[in-house]
Structures are given as C-alpha cells and as structure tokens.
Amino acid sequence: MSRKRLYLFIILVLTISLISTNLWVPKIKANSPTSVIEWDENRQHIDGFGGSGAFQKPSYIMELPEPQRTKILDMIFSQEKGIGLSMVRNLVGDGEAASTIQPEPGKFVWDEPDWESAKDDFDKDQIWFMREAEKRGVTTFFSSVWSPPAWMKTNDSVNGTGEGKLKRENYQDFADYLAEYVLGYKEHFDLDISYISIANEPHYGPSYSGAVWTPEEMNIFIRDYLGPTFEERNVPAKIVMPEHMHFTEEYALPALNDPVTADYIDVVASHAYGIGTDVPEFPVSTEKGKTIWQTEYMNQGEAKQSYEFNTIRDGLRHANLIGDMFDVTGISAYFWWWPAAVNGADGSDLIRLTTDEDEEVNGMFRVFKRYYALGNYSRFIRPGYMMIGSDKSPVEGVQITAYKDPETNNFSIVATNNKDTKQEITLKLDQFPEKIKELVPYRTSGNENLKKLDDVKVTNNGKAVTINLKSNSVTTFIPKEHELPAFEDMKDVFSSYEAEENDGQSKGIPKSKEKTYIKHVRNGDYIKYENVNFADGTANGQPGMEHILSMDATVKSIDGGSIEIRLDDPVAGPVVGEISVSNDNSNEWETFSTMIDTNPSDGAFGFHDMYLVFKGDSRKKLFAVDKFTFNDGIDEPIELEKHLFDYEDGTTNGWKGRGGSEILEATQKEKQSGEFSLKTTNRTSSWHGPSIDITDMVVKGEEYEFSAYFRFVDALKTPSTVKFMLEITDLGGTTYLPLEEVETNNSEWFPLTGNYMISQDISSIKLYVETSKPEDSFYIDNVIIEPIN
Template sequence: MKRKPILFLILFLFTITIFLNRTLVEPVKAKTATSVIKWDKHRQYVDGFGGSGAFQKPSYIMQLPEPEKTKILDMIFSQEKGIGLSIVRNLVGDGVAASTIEPEPGKFVWDQPDWSKKKTAFDKDQIWFMKEAKKRGVSTFLSSVWSPPAWMKTNNSVLGTNNGKLKQEHYQDFANYLAEYVFGYKEHFDLDISYISIANEPNYGPDYSGAIWTPEELHIFIRDYLGPTFERRNVPAKIVMPEHMNFTEEYALPALNDPITEKYIDVVAAHAYGIGTDVPTFPVSKEKGKTIWQTEYMNQGDALQTYEFNTIKDGLRHANLIGDMFHKTGISAYFWWWPVAVNNADGSDLIRLTTDDDGEVNGMFRVFKRYYTFGNYSRFIRPGYIMIESDKSPVEDVQITAYKDPSTDNFTIVAVNNQPTEQQLELKLDNFPNTKELIPYRTSGNENLKKLDTVKVKGNGKTVTIQLSSESVTTFIPKEFELPAFDDLKDIFSSYEAEENDGQSPEMIAPPANQKKGYIEHVRNGDYIKYTNVNFADGTANGQPGMKHILSMDVLVHPINGGTIEVRLDDPYHGNLVGEITVSRKGSNDWITTSTMIDTNSDTGAYGIHDMYLVFKGENRKKLFAIDKLTFNDGIEKPIELKKHVLDFENGTTEDWTGRAGTEMVEVTDVEAYSGSYSLKTSNRTSSWHGPTMDITNMVVKGKEYEFSTYFRFVQPPATESKIKLTLEVTDFGGTKYIALDELDTNRNDWFELKGNYVLDPDITTIKLYVETSNPNDSFYIDDVIINPVQ
C-alpha cells in the first residue's frame, strides 16, 4: 500500500518531462501575417496610368517595320497583349518641340488656305500616337504646355533660358490659344483632349522648350484668364496644375487657397524627381477635394543608368513608389515619362528601341524590369476603379494595396515583397463578392508578369493564403476576369534559374520526385540546358555612352570535379559559341560565381533574339559541378583599392570635376591656390545648387567609412553671409539622397576647410561629391580635395 504514492509520483514526473521536452523541441508555429482588405472602405477613384509621346519619340515607332510596330504599340496600350496604359500625355505645340496652332498672332493654321495640304504633317507623330492608343481603348489625353509660342514670351523664344516667361499682355491670348487647341484637335483630328496642363515644370528654365512661372502667376492666370475663358466657351478639357519638377503641392497653394481660382482647378499634379523613399501627402489638395496625379518620372541622370537599374531591384523601387503614392498621397493617376523611346540613357523609358550605327531603328528593342512591375498595376487597375482599404504592411518590407471595379465586382490586389526570402501571407477579404479562385501574375528576378496557377479562396470566399516569392511583385485578380499570359520573351535583365530551364539534354539525371531542389544537383560531360527566346537586342547591358556591346554573364556553381560551361546560340552542338566559363575543382567554398564576357557582334554573336544553351564539358562519367542560376551584367567588376585620393589640380586639369547643371563654368586656374599653383574655379552660377561635382563611385569601397575634405575661397566675398556646403549625392535603390558633410555660414575673405565623415552603405550604386553655396551669384575656388578612408 505504501508503494502506490511513489508510483503515482513517478508517473506524474514522467508525464511532465515528456510535456516539457515536446514543448522545447516543437516550438509553437508562428502565426501567419494577415492583411484585411475591406470591400466597402473606399478611398480615391483611379483615373489610370500613362506615358508621354513628347519630343517626337513616337516617330521612331512609326519607322518600325511590321510586325514590330504593332507589337510595340500593343505592348504599351493593349490590356490583352501588354501593360494597358490608359492615358497619353502630349506636348502642346510651341512651334519647335511640336507644331503650333498659332504661329503668328491671330493666325491659326487651320484657317490658312493650304491647311488641307499641311494637315497630314501637322504634329504628325503625336497625333498618330494618340490615334493608335485610341484604337486600343485609350480615351484620356492630357496635353501639357512646355512653352507658349515664342511671340508670347519675354525672351521671344520657346526656350526656358533667360527667365523666359509668358508676357502679361498675352495672358488672354494664351488662354484663347489653349481653348482653340482643344476645339481644333477635336474638329480636325477627332481627338478629345481630356485635360490641359498650363506648365510643365514651371520652376525650371531649361535650354529646351520651357517657361518660368511663379505660383502667384499661375494663380492669376487661372483665376482671371484661363478659368473664365474655359467656362465662357464651354471648353470640355479639365485644368491641371502646376506640374512642379518635384512631388510637392507648394506651387499650387496660392491658387488652391483662393476660392475663386480653386473652383477652376480639377487636378493638382507634380513630378516625382528627387523623391527618394519619403512620399509626401498633399493635405491642402485633399482638403479642397482635388484629384492628385503624378505626371512624370524616370530614372534620371547617368547615376541611374547602370545595369542594376534595369533589373528587378529597379522594378521593385517603382512598384513600391506607385503603391506608396496611391496609399499615402492618394493619387489617382501615375505616369512614366516615355513608355518607348530611342535614348542612350535607358532610365527614361520602359522599352528602348535600338538603333544601327547610323542612328536608324533596326527593329530590335529592349524591355526593362520596370516595364513589367509598372504593368503589375497598369494592366489590372483600370480607369474608374476605386482604391479600397487594406492593411498595407502586414509584415516588414511587404506592401499590399487593393482596388475594385464598382461596376463589375472585378478587383485587383497588388503585393510587393521586398524581402530576399519567400513570404506567406493570409488575405482576409472583408465583405467581398463570392470568389472561389484568384489568378496571380508575378514579376520577379526570373519572371515577367508570369501567369501562375490559380489560388483557392477558402471560407466561402473570405480568406486566401498567398505565397510571395522573394523580391517580387504579384497581382491577384478573380479567375472569372483572367487575362491571357504574355508571350514568352526573355531578356538580359532577368535571372535564369537552372532548374527552371525550357529544355535539357535527355541524358541529364533528374533528381528524385521527392527531392525539390532550387538548383541542378550535378551535371556531366555533354549535358546542356536550354532557354528559349532570349532577347539580347543590341547586346548592350546598359545604355551609358561607351558601353555598347559590353555584356557579361555570371553563373553560380558548386564545383565538384570542375569543367567548362559553353554558352551557345540556337543549337547545343553547332551553335555559335559566344562565351566560355571555366569551373575549378572543388575548393574551400561551397558555391562560387564564375564569369565570362559575352560576344555580342551583330553577325555571329548574342545579338537579337536567340535560344540560348549552356553546354557542360569535362571528364567523362564524372560529376562536374552543381549549377544554381545565371545572370547577365555590364562587365566583370574589378575590385576597388582602398586608398587615399588627393585632388589638387596640379596636373592642370579639372580631374573630372564638372558643373552640376552643365551651365556653370568649371575651370582650372592659377590665379588662386591653397597649396601649389592651381585650384578649381566655378563661375556662371544661376541657382544655389549649381556648383562643381565629381562622380567618385569608382574611387571608394562600399561599406567603408571615409573622411571628405576640401578648401574653399570666394572669388569675391559676398556682402552678406552665404551658406557653403560640402555634400554627397548618394544613389541606391531607394532613390537619391543628399548627405551634408559640412556647412558654414560665412563671407570670409580667405581659404577655409570643409570636412566631414560618412560610412558608405553597401547598397550604394552611385556617389558624387559636390560643393554649393546658397547665394547663386557666388563664384568660388576649391583646392586640395581629399577622400581618405578611415582605417
């Protein structure tokens, strides 16, 4: 009888031990993050997604042969075959950038006796572009003014130079001009101009078509001239303003805060240059109930033209920006600059037409990842949709936005995963119409708006579990509204997973069905894998000057016995050899990246569209290596040496310093020097940000800390203090930011030093050093610029 309590105690302790062991060994499974999307919580209406045909860019599409011409137009405007842009932005003709309707005061082109002969050539490319868009369902046209005609301006030129602006005595003439433009395009070309924007970037006077406006001048022109004229003459176009270069409503505030002017304004628009990752709100525009548009953006400047800025990293940057602007700012439309162009600076376009050595289009084109991630929105979110509430960030670095069509119960959910790992999420569809299946369309490193298998909606149409690939943008729409898959056209800006090839040699050993691997485990002599329809276009990886026909390939492999990888076109045995990679025997590293330059000559090289084969060679009957994926690039990078740089101008050159605006005079002089005989002089500045700059990307090692310094002296000290700044312009995939290293308010009449430290982030793609002053009239010298690593 006395043993019984002891047995119970032993059993109790044994049970507790098992429970504790199981608790420690089998932790509680983490709860899946959820985004609740509310069908009945409405935000703003969507007007659409657009792009521009300004500055004769459609003329290059017109020159294409068929079927390439139709294919490009479909890729831009067709919802079935392309990304379905739904708005076209035009340039209102000024007589230089495009045809003007009133070349002389009071003389309109369509009133001239020879109009019937001149009509076909008038604004030919833009009108053709609008009509081709119209054939594909586009009905919204925004026409923006870069400059009034020269005879209306203070500088008698359509250029924005010399502070050229509209003369006040021509305010009514210009209001009439815009009214006649709208009526004339309807009467003579059967084109309905939906919106008129008074000024493109009114804060900037460029050396091409442009005009300066102050906020108050815009306000007065709308209140006293344009608004009353459109109202009196029943002009159907709505008024858009101010289209500032930067994404801000500040330039619109005088007009918005005047109740007379405000009633004439339909859309407050701005461009997104310099925006970085901090998306602003437009509180006054929202308070006044105004529609907000972002009407122009691109990867502007040489810093954003490298190979990486055409890949999924760049695509994600724009996908995040679009979602943020719709969610935070409340925009109703988002525009790219040129959807298609011929331009060496690839950042201006979504698709680039390539040219021959004479500058003529050759029928080939390059498609960048931003085209597809832009399409993750534009193809599926149509004019008239309403943005609805969602838990935008259910997990870090994941963005969810949602939109619905109130007339059909169709809807679109866009999920952006910025994380380098796959993410599983649950979407709770609150009060949605009964939906059984969703279809995902995904853009990732190796996919271009790829149509995937359907996803089941559970719980009577209430919840769906989604898998988001690493660094991807995925759009979900109901199965009953599915769109066709895109034609399979690969590009050099995608990665290529070895296990997801389009075909392989029959002799290759496939892994067991129960072993799902993200790579091919091993290859043997004579094995090959195939990728169809790879678009090499002109064989160029990036569009910077001097980079034509420079293309490399990187392959991630796990060496075993080693061997070679042949890159061949169109046939694995007899196809042209365009690259060859040596893989060493197994060493200390498990996985290594091996590289080769790719032959891109136009006769036998990677030029145009080809099937591409990777053919593996080595010792017979031996495992050579495992292969994970391949990517292209713009050349095999050489490591940068960690060293001190001293730029003292003693060699009599500017040492690659240039003017930030391009209009300054930057020259070496022996008039003044802090040390030695020479310094760098900057003059002819007209804005505070003008000054000398130098791209130091290839001089510094990312991830390291540097001390930057220079000596500064005024040519002629100003009467009052000026703010002197030594600054870094740093570009990464979040955009461009400006790091103030040192600044000083002074009008000293001697040399003084500016100095500061900064740790370079590993993700930086471009870094520039520059000097500026707050007084645009300052001319100054700099000397002994030092870039010194902090050891």
C-alpha cells in the first residue's frame, strides 16, 4: 500500500471511530455570537416572584362569578395554567386600609368575647387571597406596614399627612403589635407570615395610610425593640427593610452599618419607582450578605395607560429590567404591585378586571403584555433556584440570564431580543451535570403570549445549542424533561396579528416565498384568529377612553378592495369594522385603518373568533397582507398652550414635594412679581424639591422653553448648585435631564431657563427644582412652560 493510501486509510478509520464514539457532531455556526452558561458559577439564591393584595384589591376577584374567578386565580398563581407567582405581599392592617389586630391600647381583637363570630370578616379579602394562593402552591407570605394604628402615631391618624410618625413611647407597643400579628395569624388563621417589613416607603407621608421614618429611627426601632422582641417571643418571621420608593439601599445604611441591627435584618428591600435603564448595585447589602428584594413596581401614572404601554414594547421593558436587577443588583425576589384588580390606572395591574356601568365586575378582563413577559421569569424560575453565570450580552440588544435548581438539575435560560430583527445566538452549556438533548422554548413577542414552541436540539454531546431569537421578544428555554404545558391560546387586543400565522384560512391563499406575509388575496378569501379577548372593547386605559378601539392593516395594494372584520363566522358573523384599501398599486407597504364597533350586544366585546374577510373585484388580486394591529384610534390635533405658575391664587398651583417630607407653601414673604411665590422647606435630601407633572400640558414632538425665577430663603456662605430639571419616563425607563445648573450663593432672585423637544416615546414628564445641599430652603416664582413655534 502506498504511503498516500495509508494516510487516507488512517483518516477513514479515525473518522469512523469519532462517529462511533459520538465525538463527531454537527458544528455550531462559528459566526454566531456566543453566551457561555456556567453551571458551576453560583450566584444568589432565588426566593421567587410576587404580587400584592393590599388595599382590598382581592375583593374584586372574590366578586367574580365562576369559572372566571378560578381562571384569574390560576392565571396568577398556577405554574401549570398561569405565570406561577410564588409570593404574596400583604398590608399589615391599621384599621382603615385593612383590619387592625389592635384597634386601641391593650386590646387585641382575638381576646374580645365576640371574636369567634367576628373572625370570618376580619381582614377577609387578604386572608382569602392567601388561602387561594396556598391551594396553588404558594408558601411565602410577606406583610408590609403602611401605618401603625392611629393611637400609636404623632398625628393620631393612619394617614401620613403632617409628618405622621410612630411615637417614641410606642416603639415597644409597635414591636409587640408586629409579633402578635405574626403569631396571631398562625394561631387563628393557620397562615405562616414568612417576612415582615416595618414600613412601606418610609420617607413619604401620603394622604392615605403611611408613616414617616428617618433611617436612624428605623435602625433604633429594629435594634432596640423589634429584633429583641421577635427573639424573645420566638417569632419566626424574618425582618425586611426599608422599602424606599426609589430603588436604593441608602435608607438601610445606618441599620446595616450597626452590627447589632444588621444581625436582625434578613432582607434589604426597595421599590423601583423612578428607575431608569441603569440598574444600581447595592454594595453594602451585598457585602453584609443580605438578601435583596424589589418589592413593588408598576406603570405609574395616567400617561402610561395609552395603548402602546400595554404592548410588547412595555413587556420588553420589564423583561430587561428584571434581568438587570437579578444580574446587577443581585435581587432574589421581584414583586409586581397588584396582579389583578379594578383600577382607573391600568398600569397598576398585570390583569385588569373590567366593570359594568355600576362599577361592578362583569366577569371580563384584559391581559397586558407585561403579564406574559413577567411570566417568562416567574413561571420557570422557582423558589430554591440559584442564578448562575452567563455572558449576559453576547451581542448588542440581546440579554441572557440563567438560573438552576440545585436539587433537580432543572434550569431556565431567559433570552430577550430588543432588536427589530431576529438574532441567532449560540448557548454553550458549560459543566452541566447531565447531557441535555432538547430544550423547550416559551416565547412572548408582538403576536405571541408565552407560546410553547417546537423543541430545540442540543448538539456537541449536549453542550451547545444554536437558538434563533425572534425580533422584539423574550424567550425562556427549559430542558425537555421538565417541560410545562402550553398556555391556553388566548389572544388580546395588545398583540399583533401576523397574516401568515393565522388559525385557519380559506383555500387557495398563497404565502410569500419568505413566508412572512400572504402574497395576495382575492374576493371572498378570509383568515381566522381564534379566541380573541376584546374584553370591554377598550384599548386605552385613560379616563374617558372606554370602548374606543381601532384596527390597522399593513397591506400592499394591487387592485385594492376592503377588509371586513367579522365575529364568529366569515359570512353570517356581524361586521364590526371595514378597512378600505386603495387601488394605487404602489408596491409599498401601507397602513389603512378603521374604528371597531365595541357595543356589548353584537360588537367586539368579550371573547370571539375574529375573521378578516377580503372583498373586491372577483377577477382581481386585491392586495398582499402582512399584519393587523389594534390601537386606540386617537389622532386628533392638540392645541399648543403656554402654562404659567405664579401662585397668585395663594396655592401651590399643583406643585408637590418629590420626596414627600418637604413643606411647600404659597407665601407673600418674597415674590419675584405679583403677591406670591412658592416656598420649599424641610428638605432632607439633595433631590428633594418642588415638582409638577406636566405630561398633559405638553405635546409630543413639540419643543418648549422652560423658565423660572429662583431665590434662596437664607444667604449662603458657600455656593450651592441649583438644578432646574426634567424627569422623563419612556419605554426605556426614567432619565433626569438638566435644563440649567447654576453653582451660586446669590441671595437675590435670578432666572433659570432651558429648552427641550418632547420625545414621541415619553410616557410622563415632570418639571422640578433641587439644590445640591439638603439644608437649602428656597423660593421659586413665575415658572413658564411655553411652546416654541
């Protein structure tokens, strides 16, 4: 045998050997961005995902008829049928926001003679909510204090107004109150309260239930009263603090830096209001080994209730935020505010229960994309999991985080693609204890709601997989042996409807070669979408926008025609809208629209199958069809107005303190002109100051000039930086834009000015003034917001 033939023979033998030993496998595409998932890189443990039943919101669910009541509860708590929230946050009763266990000194309700007859009505809705959650596997109950009982407070009210605080002489009473709450709920209701938070948003004194605490007061109370009391009485609940409104650990620092107090604290928690895209670290909490939670967030404010804030854009915003908080801050739990409720501001809810004309729940509900995006985490990342290492951003616009169950070797990989184009990514499964053969994807996108997709094969002997991430989507991958059932296919008005991805169509409709749209339709053709939830026919959650719904069709005209929107039957079903398509034969994708009839008798109201029926000249190709989307149908010009705040009516003109501790008053002591100005005192942080929400005063796409006059109350020895600012919230988060910054100790009135073009993407915008020194008090006057024509 020649040497050349010998070499070929050896190569052939080696090749056969490699194949037989499973070492020869299909190659992963070399040009795919790669994220290495590190099984042995253990990070923080996971406590779970939760929502709140505070302020009697579960009572609306209780009022629902069956089977809707069970359906909503399953959608919240069931891992099989819903998003599997695994924690419930309650409100510790104060006598107004919920039942109190001690309405007056020395008297606990369960010591009263009539307790057994009164027991069933005590804190009825929250206890019912917890028990329904328990039936669906929830074991973690977390209770937050909004206010101590009124008799313990300096303002004799559960409200936070007037700087209402817990009186120092009642610190021990309040410690006993919380101990009795935990022990009493176990004894009388057989409910284990796992965690107690001593204060909700302690820096803020609201007009509803609330109490103001300083960081040092929280430190003293936990160190000298609550910790020792829980220890002495063997109270099993863990202590949570400080639950500041903004996502920061600063309010916890005195307690964390006190070695005695720090030993009593189990969880450092904060809310996420005002957070932008830069998620902060909690370095001291991490150094001290404390568990970190995000315990309340929602789409706050009326401006966020427009149609776009309920679609996939909002879903992706929350998906990115959750991933960042787990990765950067190292949180172990994430809470939404209310999972399901009736609210004028839909941004509070994942699911909104709709009501009739008498404001009674009517059994219908609306589901927002944020529900499904949160579910991409909560359904698949369970209590007891750990976060593990991953290359979080293998390519711009993609976020990947990973989690494992050390007990079962189950795992979840969450991949968010924020790009408008699909993205191919390779996942390398490093040091995984078992050979992974297949992954099951569950995807939320513009037209999908946690949809279970086809299995993905894992190659390289179970060590690598190439995944295709759809544009603007969040996808969770879990191993095949731990797959969960598919969700009920329940569509909604906040999803898009891709023409080629329908639930049925008439014969003869051709798809494009790319299979991304329908090539053309003819007269009488139709496509069908099953189980569309129109709910109350509303797309925009703002007041006065009920029953306003429109539909947009993205088509490419050939000979033109129309599109009938019919319900339940393509021929006999009622027509609730008709879209006219011009015959311009432009060969360009265009959008055509119509309003939708949402009347309760035979309109787009409740659940229906939806048929899109195409009409036109029977001999012609009418148009190509790409997709359909709903909208709020609002396209009316808004008049540009100038706004002046001169406080001449003797009020604050709607300005409020950003922190809640500030005192704002219209005063005649100083004024730039006229008789009044606005005085701000009692600031305790540099960011405290007067603020006003101007969202409804400005028009998107227009440029405005902002101006004001400023003066310090007292002359300064050293300069302070005066900041004239905008707080801008959009789908990317919240940013803080300086209109003008002046470092000065000028004791006279001086002007502040700046211009800003209002972005189309803003959801809320606030104007405010602050200074770099917390002790500064100051006046403002003649604040003007003026459009630049």
